[in-house]
Amino acid sequence: MKNTVISALVAAAVMAMPASSSEPEPAGAVDVKFDIAEAEAALAIFEKQAKGDPVTERDWQALFSTAGYRRLKDREDSMGRSFTDAEFKAFMEEPRTLAQIAALRRVLREWSSQPIEASARVAFAYLPADARMKATIFPMIKPKKNEFVYDTYGDPAIFLYLDPDVSAAKARNTMIHELHHIGQNSVCPRKSDKKIAPDQNTERMREWTGSFSEGLAVLAAAGGPRPDPLADRGGKEQADWDRNVARFGEDMAEQNAYFLSVLDSKAGDEAAVRKKMMGYFGIQGPWYTVGWKMATTIETQFGRQRVIDAFCDPGQLLSTYNQAAALQNQSQKIPLPLWDARLAASLAR
Structure with a gap:
């Protein structure tokens, strides 16, 4: 693909609102684009290597100067992880066949040729009317899969690992x-x-329960309540999801007990609480599965706008959810x- 940046500036007139709202989206609400420059530069180096042609310093600088590479490096540095040009060169110099390179080019073309505005539209159906969606999507050739x-509140970026075994449908689900x-x-x-003071347990719990938004994002990517929200991902991921959702009652009971221990200052210090809460990802x-079950229950009983409002205010x-579940319990055996x-x-x- 010749163009390294494919923009999708989506006007209000072509965007669909959530089912519960009739108000048009504000102009300029969505600005989403693909940037495939890093992948293109990496593939050019792969092709030279596979053919036995020399890779020049100019080739390396073409890769290292891309926005995708620079922002990935910034992200790893911000997390205290080693990320050097020399390390990346070592990864890039691992042997690859022309067949592998062709497969990477194919999947890059399939992913980046998708109408990104359609994906944005699906996500926007589960957002408040005054939301804004600005992001650059980077399909990347990189060591970590x-x-x-990254930089959600500044210049948001979505990094995707370019994998020939991942279908365009699965990549689309991830993007949404x-x-x-x-x-x-x-x-x-x-x-x-x-920094939240040690005695501000209620505020701490409000922030952590905001992590249930992972479940709402699963619901949004599925396009609505359905029993197989990860069908587009297929295979092992769908099987893992089914198994984890079957643990909903058990996981929610465990979270309920732990959240109470945090509220009552019985869960240990801040480091211990953070470790436990991060484990729910x-x-x-449970941040995904319990959150999804809560979201689908609220939407089923009260409609889409109510679920949007509830997840916007943890x-x-x-x-x-308790209100929705109590209402649903009136008509089901379990x-x-x-x-x-x-x-x-x-x-x-």
């Missing part, structure tokens, strides 16, 4: 999920930059679990 959002996070962070209360952990989330009433009420104040 991970995907993440991450775009939802970016849109939600643009308008919903963000985590405080100030895992690979499709203090109201648990109590809103009742949904509820959050402890004191916990829900404390966060809602």
Whole structure:
């Protein structure tokens, strides 16, 4: 692909609003683009290596000067991780065949030729009307096989690991999920930059329960409540999701007990609390599965706008879910679990 940046500036007239709203989106609400320059530069080096042609310093600088490479390096540096040009060169010099390179070019073309505005539209259906969605999506050739959002509150970027085994549908699901996070962070209360005092347990819990937004992003990427929200991912990920969702009651009970221990100052110091809460992310952990179940329950009972509002205000989330679950329990044999009433009420104040 010749163009290294493919922009999708989406006007209000072509954007669809959430089902519960009839108000048009504000002009300029969405500005999403692909930047494939890093992948293109890396592939050019791979092709030279595979053909036995010399790779020049100019080739390396063409790679190292791309926005994707520079921002990836900034991100790793900010996390205290080693990331040097020499280390990246060593990764790039690992043997690769022309067939592998052709597969990478194919998947780069498939991913970046998708109508990104359509993905943005799906994510926007689960966002407040005044949200903004600005992001650059970087399909990357890099050592770590991970995907993440970077600089959410500054210049948001979505980094995708370019993998020939990942379908365009799976990549699209990931993009919608991450775009939802970016849109939600643009308008919903963000985590405080100030250090929370040891006795401010309620505020601490409000911030941590905001992590249930992972579940709302799963719902948004699926396009609505459905029993197989990760169908586009398929295979092992779908199987893992099904297994983890089956643990919903068990995981929610464990979180309920732990959240109460935090509220009552019985969960240890800040480092211990952070370690435990971060563990709930895992690979499709409770922040995802419990959050998704809460989101689908609220939407089923009260509609889409109510779920958007509840997840935008984590203090109201648990109590809103309790109301929805209590209503649903009136018509089903196996009742949904509820959050402890004191916990829900404390966060809602």
